[in-house]
Amino acid sequence: MTEQSPALQNLLTENRTFPPDADFSAQANAKADMYDKADSDREAFWAEQAERLHWDTKWTQVVDWSNAPFAKWFVGGKLNVAYNCVDRHVEAGFGDQVAIHWVGEPGDTRDITYAELKDEVCRAANALLSLGVRPHDRVAIQLQMIPEAIFAMLACARIGAMHSVVFGGFSPTALRSRVDDAEAKIVITSDGQYRRGKAAPMKANVDEALEGAESVEKVIVVRRTGDDVPWKEDRDLWWHELTGAQSTEHKPEAFDSEHPLYILYTSGTTGKPKGILHTSGGYLTQVAYTHQNVFDHKPGEDVYWCTADIGWVTGHSYIVYGPLANRATQVVYEGTPNTPHEGRHWEIIQQHKVSIYYTAPTLIRTFMKWGDEIPAKYDLSSLRVLGSVGEPINPEAWVWYREHIGGGRTPVVDTWWQTETGGIMISPLPGVTATKPGSAQRPLPGISAKVVDDSGNEVPHGGGGYLVLDKPWPSMLRGVWGDDERFKETYWSRFSSQGYYFAGDGAKYDNDGDIWLLGRVDDVMNVSGHRISTTEVESALVSHPTVAEAAVVGASDPTTGQGIVAFVILRGSAADGGEQAVQELRNHVAKEIGPIAKPRQIMMVPELPKTRSGKIMRRLLRDVAENRQVGDVTTLADSSVMELISAGLKSGK
Ligand code: ATP
Ligand code: MG
Numbered sequence: 001m002t003e004q005s006p007a008l009q010n011l012l013t014e015n016r017t018f019p020p021d022a023d024f025s026a027q028a029n030a031k032a033d034m035y036d037k038a039d040s041d042r043e044a045f046w047a048e049q050a051e052r053l054h055w056d057t058k059w060t061q062v063v064d065w066s067n068a069p070f071a072k073w074f075v076g077g078k079l080n081v082a083y084n085c086v087d088r089h090v091e092a093g094f095g096d097q098v099a100i101h102w103v104g105e106p107g108d109t110r111d112i113t114y115a116e117l118k119d120e121v122c123r124a125a126n127a128l129l130s131l132g133v134r135p136h137d138r139v140a141i142q143l144q145m146i147p148e149a150i151f152a153m154l155a156c157a158r159i160g161a162m163h164s165v166v167f168g169g170f171s172p173t174a175l176r177s178r179v180d181d182a183e184a185k186i187v188i189t190s191d192g193q194y195r196r197g198k199a200a201p202m203k204a205n206v207d208e209a210l211e212g213a214e215s216v217e218k219v220i221v222v223r224r225t226g227d228d229v230p231w232k233e234d235r236d237l238w239w240h241e242l243t244g245a246q247s248t249e250h251k252p253e254a255f256d257s258e259h260p261l262y263i264l265y266t267s268g269t270t271g272k273p274k275g276i277l278h279t280s281g282g283y284l285t286q287v288a289y290t291h292q293n294v295f296d297h298k299p300g301e302d303v304y305w306c307t308a309d310i311g312w313v314t315g316h317s318y319i320v321y322g323p324l325a326n327r328a329t330q331v332v333y334e335g336t337p338n339t340p341h342e343g344r345h346w347e348i349i350q351q352h353k354v355s356i357y358y359t360a361p362t363l364i365r366t367f368m369k370w371g372d373e374i375p376a377k378y379d380l381s382s383l384r385v386l387g388s389v390g391e392p393i394n395p396e397a398w399v400w401y402r403e404h405i406g407g408g409r410t411p412v413v414d415t416w417w418q419t420e421t422g423g424i425m426i427s428p429l430p431g432v433t434a435t436k437p438g439s440a441q442r443p444l445p446g447i448s449a450k451v452v453d454d455s456g457n458e459v460p461h462g463g464g465g466y467l468v469l470d471k472p473w474p475s476m477l478r479g480v481w482g483d484d485e486r487f488k489e490t491y492w493s494r495f496s497s498q499g500y501y502f503a504g505d506g507a508k509y510d511n512d513g514d515i516w517l518l519g520r521v522d523d524v525m526n527v528s529g530h531r532i533s534t535t536e537v538e539s540a541l542v543s544h545p546t547v548a549e550a551a552v553v554g555a556s557d558p559t560t561g562q563g564i565v566a567f568v569i570l571r572g573s574a575a576d577g578g579e580q581a582v583q584e585l586r587n588h589v590a591k592e593i594g595p596i597a598k599p600r601q602i603m604m605v606p607e608l609p610k611t612r613s614g615k616i617m618r619r620l621l622r623d624v625a626e627n628r629q630v631g632d633v634t635t636l637a638d639s640s641v642m643e644l645i646s647a648g649l650k651s652g653k
Contacts, residue, residue, distance in 0.1 A: 008464030008518055010508045011593040012536040014395045018402070019434040020411065024384075028431025030293040038445035045446050046073075046474055049289040050281065053325070054088050055079045056254035059281070063472060068499060069492045070479065071472045073282030078254035081261060081280050082158035085324035086121055087252065089114045097300060098329045101352050102147050105194040105335025112147055114327070117154075119248040120147070124155035126246035131218050133186060135160030136260065140184035140216075142175055142206060142311075144168040144193040145334045148222045148239060149310045152188050153320055156262075157280075160255050164263045164275070167311035167612045168193055168202065172209035174634050181275055182263050182481060183215040188239070192225035196339050199225035207232070257281030263481045264313055266419045267611045268635035270504070270522050270619070274490065275481030276313075276419045282474030284325055286423040290444065291322030294413055295356045295385050296430045299327035303382070305349070306358040307333065312613040313419040314389055317475075318358060322423070337363060342370045346378035357405070358387035362549075362614035364397045367405075369548035371572050375404050383407070385430050389415045391615055392517045394539040398437035416440040416517055418503065420491065422475030425449060426515055438539060441514045447473055451507045451515060456495045464508035464533070466521060468500035476501070506533055523618050525554030525562050530596050534618060537564060537599065540592035544585060546570050551608050551616045552599070555625035563600035565625040567608060567645070601625075605645050612637045621645075 020028075038045040043062040050059070059077030089097070095115030102110040112120070133139065139156050141163050143149040149165070156163040164182045166175050179187065189206045192199045203221055207230055210216050221229065222239040258279045265273035291297055297304060304323055308314035323330050331352050337345050345367075349357065367375065386406050388398070393414050402412045411430035417423060425447050426440040433441060443449040448471040450458050459465045469476075480487040494502035506518035518524075518533035525532045534552045541550035549569040554562035568585065582602045590598040609617045612635060620642055623630045630646070633639045 008506050008508060008524060008531050008533055010462060010464045011532065011597060012539055014436060014438050016395070016399070017434045017436050018411070020431050021409070024411065025431040028429075029296050029298070030429035030432050032432050034293075034429075034445035042446060042471070046285065049446070049474075050074055050077075050285045052288055053079060053084050053281070053284055055281075059257060063474075065472050068472070069488065069501070071282075071476055072258050073474045074257040074285070077257040077281050079257065079281055079284070080158065080252035080254050081284055081321070082121055082125075082154045083252040084284060085154060085157075085321060086114060086118045089327045090118050094300070094327060097327065099324065100147060100150070101303070101329070101331045103331060103333045103348055105197070105339055110147060117151075120151045120243075121154040121158060122248050122250035123243040123246040124151045125158040125250045127220075127243045128155055128161060128186065129159055130246070131186060133159060133161050135255070137161045137186075138164055138182040138184040138263065139186045139188065140164045140166060140175070140179050140182065141188045142166040142168060142170070142202070143188060143190055143222065144202075144224070145310055145332055146190065146222065146224060147332070148188075148190075150320055150332070153262075153310075153316075154324075158250065158252055160253065160259055162260050162262050164265075165311050165316070166265075167309060169612055169637065170311075171634060172205050175206065175209040176213060178265055178275075179209065179213055179216060185215060186218050186220065187216055188220045188222070190222040190224045191229045192227050194225065194335060196336055199227055201227065201229070203229040255280060258478070260478075262316065264316060264419055267312070267613045267615055269611055269615045269617055270520055273635065274486065275483075276477045277479045277481050278422050278475065279478050282476070283422050284321055286473065286475035287317040287322035288325040289446075290424040291318060291326050291328075293429060294415060294424050294427050294444070295358065295387060297323070297326055297328060297356060300329070302328065302355045303331065303352050304328045304356040304358075305331040305333075305352075305354045307337075307345070307363065308358070308360070308389075309612065313422070314358075314613075317423050337366070338370075343374045343377060346375045346380060349380055349383065350378045353382040355382050356385045356387070357383055358389065360390035360614045361388055361393040361397055362391065362610060362616075364388065364393065364401050365542070365549045368397060368400050369569065369571050372404050380405060380407060383410055385413065386410050387413045387415055389417070390613060392519060392535040392539075393438060394542040395438035396539070396543045411435060412437075414438070414440045416515075420477040421469070421473065422477065425469065425473070436514060439510070439514050439516045443515075449515065450500075451509050452495070452500070456498045456500065459509060461509045461511050461513050464506065464518065466494075467503045467505045467507040467515070467517070468495055469503065470498070470500050520618075523553070525552075525564060527554070527562055527564060527596060528560045532564070532597055536593060537566065537589060537597050540589045540597070541566060541568060541585060543592060544588045546581065547585070548572070549608060551618060551621055553618050553622040553625050555600075555622060557600065564597065565621075566599040566602045567605045567621055568602055569605060569608065607638075607641045607644055609633070609641045609645070610637050611635050
């Protein structure tokens with residue numbers, strides 16, 4: 001047997017584990033035997049999961065993979081996604097249950113029951129029909145986190161139209177490219193949105209974006225801030241006038257299991273966003289199954305809160321489709337976490353007795369930076385499951401989260417997945433898994449993933465390489481909108497002889513065979529022939545008590561090939577310690593993972609460039625580290641961050 005060189009060095013070790021609590025396990029939805037059951041007959045397992053939905057016509061085949069990589073799930077089945085998320089709960093007698101506790105940024109609130117949700121969705125569906133929207137038509141939605149965003153998405157699903165949700169904070173250019181790519185017929189937006197206590201215009205941006213956009217027939221505007229907006233008489237309609245005039249009755253039509261549900265563009269962390277296509281039956285099955293088991297969700301008992309934006313896939317799968325299919329009662333919050341104060345999330349959890357909270361590492365590290373004393377002021381005892389998604393979570397942030405938010409008591413589930421996978425793929429199961437800070441651990445029952453080397457061979461325990469998905473899964477993407485070649489090229493060409501889906505992420509197995517995500521393959525650094533992951537060096541930095549956040553890139557280096565350059569944000573209480581602090585951090589990394597990973601350079605910065613979904617954009621930092629003109633910043637949450645960083649570096653701060 002030939003020795004395969006690992007695609008990634010495996011450096012950082014983490015030995016803490018948290019076994020499940022016996023009382024929790026006794027009541028948990030997930031059971032340990034699900035893994036074996038799913039392994040022994042995957043198709044039977046998924047067929048059983050699909051039974052949680054209402055099918056108007058039952059499928060005849062679980063999966064058809066004969067035309068790989070184009071999958072069909074629950075072939076021949078027919079269902080209505082919106083009916084499954086709304087009407088059937090009302091019909092089952094839960095019309096009075098609150099579906100959404102909506103919390104506006106300025107403090108206004110609205111509780112929406114399932115019966116009210118049904119009325120709102122039906123009105124919106126009738127409104128879209130009245131405008132001539134038909135199955136397969138595309139509707140672009142650029143809205144902030146207001147209930148109408150959810151009504152609009154479900155209304156599209158109900159009539160078989162596809163939505164393409166665009167982040168509320170995106171620029172006119174970003175909106176326009178998505179509207180054009182999908183040839184959207186309708187755009188739904190609002191007059192303006194509250195951001196950090198101020199009303200910012202939205203409609204005016206949309207008008208700018210749609211200048212000369214040929215596909216768009218109508219623009220529907222939700223009134224939120226009440227500010228004056230420019231108006232095009234022949235094109236624009238107020239949401240409240242349009243939907244207010246409609247009936248609350250609408251008979252849902254059953255669509256094919258493979259009927260397209262939506263297009264969603266990826267975050268653009270690594271390059272030009274891709275329009276990911278998702279369909280109906282398999283998608284809804286997997287998001288409902290994962291939402292129930294990964295979060296141990298109990299309808300009618302739990303209060304669930306996913307802090308994602310609706311413009312991100314997490315908002316689609318774990319605010320709209322999964323939770324509503326499972327009859328969740330959930331909090332939807334419009335605003336930013338520090339408006340009007342840095343305890344806003346904890347205040348909301350205390351008030352609504354939130355029991356399941358799902359957020360992103362970027363926010364957890366921000367909370368750490370703001371200080372332990374802020375969450376300590378609130379009663380968080382209702383929490384029983386905490387989740388994380390979006391980036392690898394640094395072990396220190398994981399432990400902080402469990403300790404300071406979860407009271408040292410709650411399971412923490414680190415969920416790995418992508419826009420492309422549609423639903424959670426790798427995650428611990430609360431009540432079953434002994435969790436490890438920083439590791440997503442095992443593919444869920446019914447899911448198969450491997451870590452492989454350059455030639456596609458699985459690496460041994462302790463080894464590192466590329467994460468692949470070696471078997472089709474129900475909520476997998478069905479393509480890249482309008483670009484089959486890009487679909488095949490991006491995901492299926494790297495390991496085409498094995499037929500594996502290439503996720504683009506680096507990963508390793510630990511000695512127990514648990515999976516650790518190591519960041520983007522594009523971001524892997526090569527230092528004197530050693531392939532080092534950005535995640536491990538960042539986690540080593542974050543494990544130092546003065547560091548709140550760190551981003552690491554490989555910058556070209558005449559002697560070592562690449563040198564490690566770190567950008568570090570210090571914690572609230574830590575002063576900028578100058579050269580001495582830099583030396584201490586360099587030595588800390590060397591001690592934690594070895595001298596090879598010692599950063600060549602460490603720069604203290606006030607902020608890091610992040611996408612709107614909260615991911616660090618390392619490619620921009622690489623531009624800074626290599627003294628280049630900074631690249632495309634259109635999907636950045638705040639494009640001024642790059643100027644702040646560059647200016648700070650020039651002035652030597
Ligand atoms: P683009 O593909 O356009 O660059 P993106 O990959 O950031 O954008 P998403 O689909 O939102 O768009 O993000 C998926 C990626 O997020 C994963 O490939 C992975 O890199 C990262 N990720 C998500 N959850 C986790 C997690 N729990 N642990 C580690 N990484 C994660
Ligand atoms: Mg991606």
